[in-house]
Amino acid sequence: MATPPVCSYEGSDYQKRFWDEGDRAYEDRVEAIALRRLLPHGGPRLLELGAGAGRNTPRYVGFEHVVLVDYSRTQLEQAQQRLGAGPRYTYVAADIYRLPFAPSAFPAATMVRTLHHMADPLAALRQTRRSMSS
Numbered sequence: 001m002a003t004p005p006v007c008s009y010e011g012s013d014y015q016k017r018f019w020d021e022g023d024r025a026y027e028d029r030v031e032a033i034a035l036r037r038l039l040p041h042g043g044p045r046l047l048e049l050g051a052g053a054g055r056n057t058p059r060y061v062g063f064e065h066v067v068l069v070d071y072s073r074t075q076l077e078q079a080q081q082r083l084g085a086g087p088r089y090t091y092v093a094a095d096i097y098r099l100p101f102a103p104s105a106f107p108a109a110t111m112v113r114t115l116h117h118m119a120d121p122l123a124a125l126r127q128t129r130r131s132m133s134s
């Protein structure tokens with residue numbers, strides 16, 4: 001099945017340029033508040049789609065395991081440098097349109113600053129929903 005084109009951040013210095021040096025502390029804090037209010041307090045697994053360099057990942061404190069998905073390996077490498085290679089995190093290079101997970105595998109999922117990159121957002125949301133248990 002053909003899938004829509006991907007807006008990959010392979011090789012991008014997005015985290016450094018946009019966040020670390022971009023004077024965006026206010027936006028970053030607003031996201032922290034939104035995530036705290038919108039997410040369940042915790043659970044066994046959280047799926048983070050379009051995780052990038054893992055900027056938001058440390059905020060998922062109540063979840064035992066976080067699976068970070070990004071199309072770009074270099075973004076996942078940056079995330080691993082930030083978060084470490086410990087057992088709490090799994091780094092998966094995959095396309096959101098073809099998620100390699102069993103149906104209903106995750107009780108919670110996030111997709112931050114990524115949906116607007118999707119040529120077919122409905123297909124991306126359908127894949128997300130399929131991976132979620134509730």
Ligand SMILES: C[S@@+](CC[C@H](N)C(=O)[O-])C[C@H]1O[C@@H](n2cnc3c(N)ncnc32)[C@H](O)[C@@H]1O
Pocket residue numbers: 006007008009010014049050051052053054055056069070071072075094095096097111112113114117
């Ligand atoms: C703007 S960045 C956001 C990163 C992170 N969520 C944040 O807020 O800091 C968007 C990310 O989505 C990833 N992405 C875009 N399309 C994707 C797809 N089809 N499958 C997986 N990842 C994708 C890009 O590689 C990039 O790392």
